[in-house]
Amino acid sequence: MVENNPKEMSEDRPWLSWICDSQSAEELEKKYDNWADTYDTDVSKDWSFMPNNIAKTLSQLLPQKDLAILDAGAGTGLVGEALAKEGYVNLTAIDLSEKMLAIAQEKQVYKSLYQGNLEDQSLFADSVDFDVIITAGVFAYAHAGVEVLNNLFRFLKKKGIFLLTIREDYRQQMQAALKRLPWKLISEERFPIYDEAKLMYLLAFQKKA
Numbered sequence: 001m002v003e004n005n006p007k008e009m010s011e012d013r014p015w016l017s018w019i020c021d022s023q024s025a026e027e028l029e030k031k032y033d034n035w036a037d038t039y040d041t042d043v044s045k046d047w048s049f050m051p052n053n054i055a056k057t058l059s060q061l062l063p064q065k066d067l068a069i070l071d072a073g074a075g076t077g078l079v080g081e082a083l084a085k086e087g088y089v090n091l092t093a094i095d096l097s098e099k100m101l102a103i104a105q106e107k108q109v110y111k112s113l114y115q116g117n118l119e120d121q122s123l124f125a126d127s128v129d130f131d132v133i134i135t136a137g138v139f140a141y142a143h144a145g146v147e148v149l150n151n152l153f154r155f156l157k158k159k160g161i162f163l164l165t166i167r168e169d170y171r172q173q174m175q176a177a178l179k180r181l182p183w184k185l186i187s188e189e190r191f192p193i194y195d196e197a198k199l200m201y202l203l204a205f206q207k208k209a
Contacts, residue, residue, distance in 0.1 A: 023118050025096065028143070032075070032097035038043050039100065046194055047137070051082035053202055054163055057187060059086045061161055061204060066090050067131040072118055072152055073138035074092040077104030084109035094123065118148040129157045130202070135164045139174060153181055159209045161186075168199040171208060182208045 001123050035042070050188075058069075065087040074093035083091060095101050101113050116123055118138070121155040132155050138144045156162055162183065164172065168190075187204035 007160040014183060020059075027121070029096045029161065030126075032095075033099040034192040036097060036099035036103055036209070037074065039103075042077065050136060050165060050200070051078045053189065053191070054079055054165075055082040055086040055088075055203060056084070057189065057202060058088075058132060058134075058161070058163060062132065062189060065066060068092070068129075068131040069134065070130040070155065071110070072133055073136045073144070074104050074110075074113075075100045075137070078105060079111060079134055079136050081107050094118070118144055121151060123151070124155060129155050130160060131157055132161045132163065137165060139164055139166045139175070140170060143173075146174065149174070149177055149181070153183075153207075156207050158207055160207045161190075162205045162207065164205075166201050166203065166205050167193070168201060171201055178205075181205070183209065 024034075028075055032039075041170055046079045064087055069083065069088060069091050071077075071083075071091060071093045073095070074080060077093060080091050080093060083121070089111075092112045092114070093101060093104050093110045093111045095104070095118055101115055104110060105113055114123070116169045135144070135148075135152065138148065153162070172180070183205040185203060186206045189202040190199045191199070191202070193200040
């Protein structure tokens with residue numbers, strides 16, 4: 001669990017302050033459970049563009065539609081829904097919140113859904129791996145850090161693609177860990193987010209053979 005950043009606090013977006021003030025995975029899970037019913041509506045103004053951008057970026061990088069894709073931190077399934085619209089059919093979701101996953105399941109785009117902490121070393125069997133891993137909104141204050149990055153990397157196939165979103169300020173904190181893994185950056189896009197003075201990056205890495 002990564003500590004919150006006071007700069008995240010926002011009067012215009014009370015949910016942002018509330019979720020970034022979480023002090024443990026257990027607290028974060030409870031908050032997302034409580035938020036599940038209104039999550040899609042609450043984030044639509046600021047975040048609705050990102051799932052579509054992720055799906056379009058992946059379609060440009062890997063147009064094959066039956067790839068095994070892990071949507072890690074899937075939430076209510078907004079990214080999965082966008083991927084399905086692009087024609088991707090082999091989607092797996094995992095999230096900390098059972099109630100968020102229940103809403104994701106209603107979208108009927110995932111083959112499998114798992115509830116769990118992304119820091120858990122026993123998330124999947126050792127034989128499980130994916131062509132693509134996507135983490136949208138996962139690497140953020142009071143959410144995930146280096147432990148999650150390293151844990152998920154184990155499940156990425158050689159030459160697989162890891163797509164992630166990350167705020168500019170948090171990317172600076174994660175930069176050493178991002179550089180340390182045996183992969184190469186193959187795509188980088190940036191978008192204004194929240195007050196438009198901040199930037200959100202969409203990064204795509206390819207694991208080395």
